[in-house]
Amino acid sequence: MTDEELDELVAQVQAGDSDAFTELVYAIRKELRIFISAHAYSADMVEEVLQATLVVCYEKIHKYELRGTFLCWVKGIARNLNFKELSSRSRYLNAKDDFLDRLVLDSALETFGGAQDRAEEWVERLKVCIGKLPADSRAMIEKRYFENMSIRTLAQVLEKPESWTAVNLYRIREILRKCMMGEVAK
Template sequence: MTAAGDWDLVRRVQEGDAGAFAELVRRYEQPVIHFCQRMVNSREDAEDLAQEAFVRVYRNIGKLEPQAKFSTLLFGIARNLALNHLRDTGRRGRGKTDALDDHVLAAEPRTGPVFQAEQSEMLALIERALNRLSPDHREVLLLRELQGMDYDGIAEVIGCRKGTVKSRIARAREQLRLELVALGGLMP
């Protein structure tokens, strides 16, 4: 669905069609929850944050005017809520506890062909390495790699210049690589 389709739904909501907003929620619920989950490392909190993000959009729907993409507006709000949550829960710095990491590792399937097990292990390591990044680095990587946003979109979401996004993503990638090396997931 294109951004124009999103704004068409917004216009319908503005005209009183609440069902159009439910359609917007269904369209973006998974990517927003996924983003929040990776940011705050809690599925339950991620759902609450995503819900709050949608509610905030709805409450201000009358003020919204078509921008480049509806998703950048939505992710901008979700991102702010996630950072707020990290600040409030004292997890703004480096990521979560190892106990939670172990839970993630334990949750990964360990059966099946060897290559699947290796991939599963690699994904678990990636999750651990991501959680060791600062929120500033984590958010740009998530927006780029998971949401596929371009630098202009990311700049809009986090409110900085495109050049800052470019350098921050580069530093985040390098930091992620170093974290994986430290975790034994990559050769130094």
């Protein structure tokens, strides 16, 4: 959906059309989720921040001026809420008991907002990188994420050991990460 089309929907929402808001959610939801995932540390957090962003978006939508920048406007809201959520969760995580969560959270906070923060750009490139994967690797990724298969289910579908499946997924994600960074570098 183009920026102009988004503004038309926003104008309808501003006029009090609740169905238009449903259309708007459908239009921006995926992109917002990808954007939020750039700095998220868990799937739960992504969904919570996404929900909060949409609530704030609806409450403040009358302040938005129709200039073709609605997605940027919403991403600004999402970014602020994302940082608030990361800071809030950081205070409650116990270093020992939630060591694994803490590692991910610290990594997310480390890349947030600094001059080296290019995670949001990388995530924009992820779709391109997925398209460059070999067919079998892309098929594995699609099964894992699009069909939402667990590692055990995927291993059973592929008729491979879990460890083999796990190692391959691990390597594909690493390739994709390097691809994202490489794409940005270009």
